[in-house]
Amino acid sequence: MLRPSPLVEQAAAHLREQITAGVWPVGAKLPGETTLARELGVGRSTVREAIRALTGAGLLRTRQGAGVFVVATEPAEDLRARLRRASVVDVYEIRMMIEVRAAELAAERRTDEDLAVLDAALAARNRAVAEASDEVFVDADIALHVAAVTAAHNPLLADLFAEFVPVLRAGLLDLVRLVDARAADAEHGRAAHAGLVRAIRDRDPGAARAVIDAELRQTLAYLQGG
Known part of the structure; x- marks a missing residue:
């Protein structure tokens, strides 16, 4: 379970580690928010913000009606x-x-x-x-x-x-x-x-x-x- 603060940053870091380690390779679909929230010990809103942060970094992409998918293992360089x-x-x-x-x-x-x-x-x-x-x-x-x-x-x-x-x-x-x-x-x-x-x-x-x-x-x- 993650420490209580800062939850979003910790959740994003944990998800990124999982992606980098190959737990979710490029093309893989992430588990749902409820599952991730339970695994990380945080609320669904925290998971949602972490996913948004990783999407902004170019690691994830949300497909309407399909879920969240891994599109890269390294953040896009700004x-x-x-x-x-x-x-x-x-x-x-x-x-x-x-x-x-x-x-x-x-x-x-x-x-x-x-x-x-x-x-x-x-x-x-x-x-x-x-x-x-x-x-x-x-x-x-x-x-x-x-x-x-x-x-x-x-x-x-x-x-x-x-x-x-x-x-x-x-x-x-x-x-x-x-x-x-x-x-x-x-x-x-x-x-x-x-x-x-x-x-x-x-x-x-x-x-x-x-x-x-x-x-x-x-x-x-x-x-x-x-």
Whole structure:
């Protein structure tokens, strides 16, 4: 019998041990809630919450009218965990996919409020190129890109991009410190980012796409050692 607290965590851990040990292999159907509650010495509501937790971890799946089945023996790795161990180049390639489409949507959907945010972010980035520390420069650069993604008015897209920001920040800081990226950015970067904001202002999805694609490809080339 399990200790009284925390019951859900203990129940989930016990069920996971049973799955990992092969008591219930992939494809197996778990016993009913009543049976599991009796075996674990807890209430059915506790069993239900434990099953919900393991379902969220990708180990179990509930089939309506059929029961609960084992679908994996190891928990699914969430996006943040994958990003932490991914290479910055891999992350950057996905960033390009997100931002190119986001720029197009921003050009189609932007509001006057979005433009005000983009203008302020662009001004802050321009100041940071020459005047600020590496950290402030990278943060200002990312803030402008966040503003562009936000202007696409797709909350899921914005949330997905936000997941990438910590890894992007670390990679860009390394890049700035390893090569004279800020000096190279002084002309090209200013023009490219101003062009992005202008394309969004002009509601020109094609131009927005072209500008952000070229800008991100250049940074990816730096990251790849080109």
